[in-house]
Amino acid sequence: MSTALLRVQDLTVVFGARQALRGINFELACGETLGLVGESGSGKSTLARAILGLVRPARGRVEFLQQNLLACTSMQMREVRRDLQIVFQDPLSSLNPRMLVGNAIAEPLIIFEPALDALARRQRVGAMLERVGLAAAMADRYPHELSGGQCQRIGIARAMIMNPKLLICDEPVSALDVSIQGQIVNLLLDLQRDAGMAMLFISHNLAIVRHLSHRVLVIYGGRIVEVAPSVTLFDSPLHPYTQVLLAAIPAIFGSERAHTGDGRAPAGAAGVLPDAAGEADIGCAFRHRCRFAVAVCANSVPPLTQIAPGHWAACHRARDWQSNAGALSL
Amino acid sequence: MIPILQIEALSVGFLNSGAMNQAVDQVSLRLAPSECVGIVGESGSGKTQMFMAAMGLLAKNAVARGSVRFEGQEILAQKSALRRVRGSKLAMIFQDPLTSLTPHLKIGVQLAEVLVHHNGVSWHEARYIALRMLDQVQIPEPKRRLHEYPHELSGGMRQRVMIAMSLLCRPSLLIADEPTTALDVTVQAQIIELLRAVREEFAMGLVLISHDLAVVGGLAQRILVMYAGRIVESAPAEELFRHPRHPYTAALLKCIPSVFSAPRTRLPSLAGQPPRIGEKLDACAFAPRCPRAAERCRRERPQLQVAAAGEFACHYPEEL
Numbered sequence: 001m002s003t004a005l006l007r008v009q010d011l012t013v014v015f016g017a018r019q020a021l022r023g024i025n026f027e028l029a030c031g032e033t034l035g036l037v038g039e040s041g042s043g044k045s046t047l048a049r050a051i052l053g054l055v056r057p058a059r060g061r062v063e064f065l066q067q068n069l070l071a072c073t074s075m076q077m078r079e080v081r082r083d084l085q086i087v088f089q090d091p092l093s094s095l096n097p098r099m100l101v102g103n104a105i106a107e108p109l110i111i112f113e114p115a116l117d118a119l120a121r122r123q124r125v126g127a128m129l130e131r132v133g134l135a136a137a138m139a140d141r142y143p144h145e146l147s148g149g150q151c152q153r154i155g156i157a158r159a160m161i162m163n164p165k166l167l168i169c170d171e172p173v174s175a176l177d178v179s180i181q182g183q184i185v186n187l188l189l190d191l192q193r194d195a196g197m198a199m200l201f202i203s204h205n206l207a208i209v210r211h212l213s214h215r216v217l218v219i220y221g222g223r224i225v226e227v228a229p230s231v232t233l234f235d236s237p238l239h240p241y242t243q244v245l246l247a248a249i250p251a252i253f254g255s256e257r258a259h260t261g262d263g264r265a266p267a268g269a270a271g272v273l274p275d276a277a278g279e280a281d282i283g284c285a286f287r288h289r290c291r292f293a294v295a296v297c298a299n300s301v302p303p304l305t306q307i308a309p310g311h312w313a314a315c316h317r318a319r320d321w322q323s324n325a326g327a328l329s330l
Numbered sequence: 331m332i333p334i335l336q337i338e339a340l341s342v343g344f345l346n347s348g349a350m351n352q353a354v355d356q357v358s359l360r361l362a363p364s365e366c367v368g369i370v371g372e373s374g375s376g377k378t379q380m381f382m383a384a385m386g387l388l389a390k391n392a393v394a395r396g397s398v399r400f401e402g403q404e405i406l407a408q409k410s411a412l413r414r415v416r417g418s419k420l421a422m423i424f425q426d427p428l429t430s431l432t433p434h435l436k437i438g439v440q441l442a443e444v445l446v447h448h449n450g451v452s453w454h455e456a457r458y459i460a461l462r463m464l465d466q467v468q469i470p471e472p473k474r475r476l477h478e479y480p481h482e483l484s485g486g487m488r489q490r491v492m493i494a495m496s497l498l499c500r501p502s503l504l505i506a507d508e509p510t511t512a513l514d515v516t517v518q519a520q521i522i523e524l525l526r527a528v529r530e531e532f533a534m535g536l537v538l539i540s541h542d543l544a545v546v547g548g549l550a551q552r553i554l555v556m557y558a559g560r561i562v563e564s565a566p567a568e569e570l571f572r573h574p575r576h577p578y579t580a581a582l583l584k585c586i587p588s589v590f591s592a593p594r595t596r597l598p599s600l601a602g603q604p605p606r607i608g609e610k611l612d613a614c615a616f617a618p619r620c621p622r623a624a625e626r627c628r629r630e631r632p633q634l635q636v637a638a639a640g641e642f643a644c645h646y647p648e649e650l
Binding site: 033039040147148149150177178179180181182183185186189190204206207208210211212213214230231234244245246247248249250251 | 372373485514515516517518519522541542543544545547548581582585586587588589591593594596597598599600601603604
């Protein structure tokens, strides 16, 4: 497939003795939303930072618009940033407190379209503010005068003003109130429909990831353990870790499936992420928490294998679950 | 039956450069012994400040009025009565367990200290009780943990330590303020399960404060919804989820994407934002965002009225 917008190959990031990412491979098509889920420490944010060139990988390749980003000079990387933007979790701390929000949104224009005069820039900023659902007059405010939801809209406006081809969203709604989260989700959907950008959407909120994504990638201990179209992943997960994650979604009384009948923590949820140093490399990193682990799980790392069209899982027993649907019920 | 906690007309305001900003506005509630109540609201709704006032932990510029009775004893006005029960019979845990633990003391010392201070037991005995409590909150290798510092534990383990600490003096009421917000979903499920287990075992009351209806819903028998410093609805959990009466509760339930919603469709969303603390309100605080609001809502503030299953404060409630 040469149409991939982003292609990540064998991406490995090492922090001292710890391997934060271990041989990550995936592709992202133009206009696609790829959800990325995993626990804290699983490597989700490190993956985003490695794609953006904010951490240096030990090995691997990040290809964006057919260009190897790891071989780019800083000047070339600056050009790439026009098409590759990020929205962070904490909207207030990612804005300069002493800069008017209008100037913060205008910064990319100053860099990439220096020919634009101040009036034209102001118009572009005003139009962008309106696209994210704020008044154009908001340009003359400081970040501390705005609410969390408004700051996140500013962050999105700044990221979107150059019409990037890929928007990386790192937990963009986690710090927001519940009633505001829905507004931001709708805004991202609207912007994507109009601007057609692809999104890499990182979140620990599985319901929101399911809602926004075409495909979802589950990461555990620095490795991809499952990839599938969003609805497939939620309806028929193959990896036991994905099952544990789904079962842990708190359910509104009476309106959802009764995960384990009485809302108790699912079996296998106990335990924590393995220490990323060394040990996990010998076998499946999840085996200590997995109630289905067998001898082979301790002896070799299960490769990411295509089990059904578009549905990949890294589990020695994935075919068992697939051939015997329901056997994995927790 | 004497309520374990009875709050009457509690108001909390913050004095800021001469102006008084009202965070909690004339809130009343009663908790039966060993009842589990969930308090839900967005940031700034007053849900935390209400209980910080009860615990005597308000900021210096705060003023609290009204009455808080714990097991029949006034504790808002009478600080000596509060000091006798706080940390022993009346305990509170917070969102961030790392900042609630002293970074330079070993876990064992911090736990034992509580018992030595409140119960006057010896350090040796206190350590033994602490060890047993760590075991009870399902901390693996509790003996080793006693000699560790807070930073050596994961977030979920720290929250377990906090829960263990709050249980040492066998409280009759535990207030848990966003106890799982900083944790991963799988760890969140474990902590909720732990709270369920210890509540049964210790037969204690539990107040679970959260911005997330779903987190509260798995545990609470009754849920109070707060908006702009007031309680706008109160009902048994199941009733609240099935038949919300206040439009704010109904909107909150609708705008959470569920694992059943149609992917990539617009979510029914609640426009606007909650009022800022200190905004003068002589109308319904929710009226500017409310799909059901009429002229009366902008003129007259609705009072809590008793409904079949609970209470709500709305002129034009959702039909049953």
